[in-house]
Amino acid sequence: MSDRRTEILRAATRVISRRGVRGLRVAELATEAGVSAALIYYHFTDRAGILRETLEFIGERADRYTTEQDPATAGDPRAELSQALLLELQDTPEVRENSTAWGELRASAVFDPELREDLARATHTWVHEIAYLLGQADPTGTAPAHASSAERLTALLEGLSVRWLSGSIPLEHARMLLAEAIEAELPPRGR
Amino acid sequence: MSDRRTEILRAATRVISRRGVRGLRVAELATEAGVSAALIYYHFTDRAGILRETLEFIGERADRYTTEQDPATAGDPRAELSQALLLELQDTPEVRENSTAWGELRASAVFDPELREDLARATHTWVHEIAYLLGQADPTGTAPAHASSAERLTALLEGLSVRWLSGSIPLEHARMLLAEAIEAELPPRGR
Numbered sequence: 001m002s003d004r005r006t007e008i009l010r011a012a013t014r015v016i017s018r019r020g021v022r023g024l025r026v027a028e029l030a031t032e033a034g035v036s037a038a039l040i041y042y043h044f045t046d047r048a049g050i051l052r053e054t055l056e057f058i059g060e061r062a063d064r065y066t067t068e069q070d071p072a073t074a075g076d077p078r079a080e081l082s083q084a085l086l087l088e089l090q091d092t093p094e095v096r097e098n099s100t101a102w103g104e105l106r107a108s109a110v111f112d113p114e115l116r117e118d119l120a121r122a123t124h125t126w127v128h129e130i131a132y133l134l135g136q137a138d139p140t141g142t143a144p145a146h147a148s149s150a151e152r153l154t155a156l157l158e159g160l161s162v163r164w165l166s167g168s169i170p171l172e173h174a175r176m177l178l179a180e181a182i183e184a185e186l187p188p189r190g191r
Numbered sequence: 192m193s194d195r196r197t198e199i200l201r202a203a204t205r206v207i208s209r210r211g212v213r214g215l216r217v218a219e220l221a222t223e224a225g226v227s228a229a230l231i232y233y234h235f236t237d238r239a240g241i242l243r244e245t246l247e248f249i250g251e252r253a254d255r256y257t258t259e260q261d262p263a264t265a266g267d268p269r270a271e272l273s274q275a276l277l278l279e280l281q282d283t284p285e286v287r288e289n290s291t292a293w294g295e296l297r298a299s300a301v302f303d304p305e306l307r308e309d310l311a312r313a314t315h316t317w318v319h320e321i322a323y324l325l326g327q328a329d330p331t332g333t334a335p336a337h338a339s340s341a342e343r344l345t346a347l348l349e350g351l352s353v354r355w356l357s358g359s360i361p362l363e364h365a366r367m368l369l370a371e372a373i374e375a376e377l378p379p380r381g382r
Contacts, residue, residue, distance in 0.1 A: 020213070020302055022213060100301055106298075107294060107357075110295070110353065111210070114267075116359070117358075119359060120358060148192035148367075152371070155347055155350035156343060157350070161346075162349070163297075166297055166308070167307035168300075169342070177346070181343055
């Protein structure tokens with residue numbers, strides 16, 4: 001992806017996390033990204049195109065910060081699974097911005113049918129990745145059981161993330177609730 | 192509560208579920224409720240007051256439709272617990288409107304610190320009610336364990352509800368995922 005394109009998507013994520021999807025106007029995004037509106041239209045065609053690619057950008061960025069290899073977890077599928085989920089709950093500017101923008105795109109799709117198909121696709125991609133890690137951590141389980149667990153864990157994570165971001169629970173408590181849910185979805189350790 | 196007051200809160204829930212919290216203006220709410228803006232200010236002081244009482248109104252309405260006595264569940268605490276959670280996932284105009292408005296208030300609190308304290312209070316009330324039902328369904332468990340389970344189940348329900356409303360999963364599938372989570376939080380049946 002060209003640097004200019006990435007810079008526009010990074011700016012779109014920032015704007016959405018600051019003022020919401022409904023606050024995203026192309027003129028404003030152009031100012032934020034330091035490019036012309038014409039260049040934005042050239043790369044993304046229209047507002048729907050910007051939102052679609054921003055969803056992908058957010059997903060790829062989350063992939064990166066949830067799979068940064070912690071040497072302690074290398075080769076331990078259970079630890080890799082926990083990390084992939086728990087690293088979505090971190091108080092760093094990048095994670096906060098990414099989670100705020102994702103939650104806002106989710107909430108906006110309730111009102112904006114145009115967003116729904118892309119959001120459903122991005123959700124499937126995420127569920128699929130977590131189901132894969134569940135399969136590695138619990139190889140005797142079935143694929144549909146892992147898929148259901150992955151849907152529950154990611155939906156719970158979305159619910160906990162917006163509770164944290166909206167000030168209803170502290171971050172460490174959200175992490176603890178999620179860690180317990182991960183344990184409950186897996187067979188007991190050492191079996 | 193006076194009929195006029197209730198009518199204003201009902202109208203506020205409708206407006207929020209149709210156009211979002213950010214679309215709620217007092218003048219528009221007055222038109223929707225068929226009252227004067229002055230009467231709204233008289234009852235609720237300001238916009239923050241309207242939102243605070245709308246949160247309560249939504250909670251009380253959900254209480255009503257999740258505790259309608261199904262003769263089959265009377266006296267069965269496990270069934271009452273399942274019902275209290277699963278009846279939040281119903282495709283009726285009332286539940287859809289209530290869930291949309293609640294999800295929107297949750298999402299808006301990420302951007303609007305003024306909403307947070309009231310939302311956290313309403314969340315605690317809900318968690319507390321579910322923890323009570325868990326205590327009835329699982330009397331040998333501990334209160335903190337029930338409180339954690341209640342937080343997980345309600346956060347999962349919020350996550351599933353917005354996935355349903357945003358078109359990422361069908362309603363029946365959301366219900367199935369939630370029903371399995373309820374089972375996982377309780378000791379095995381017949382123990």
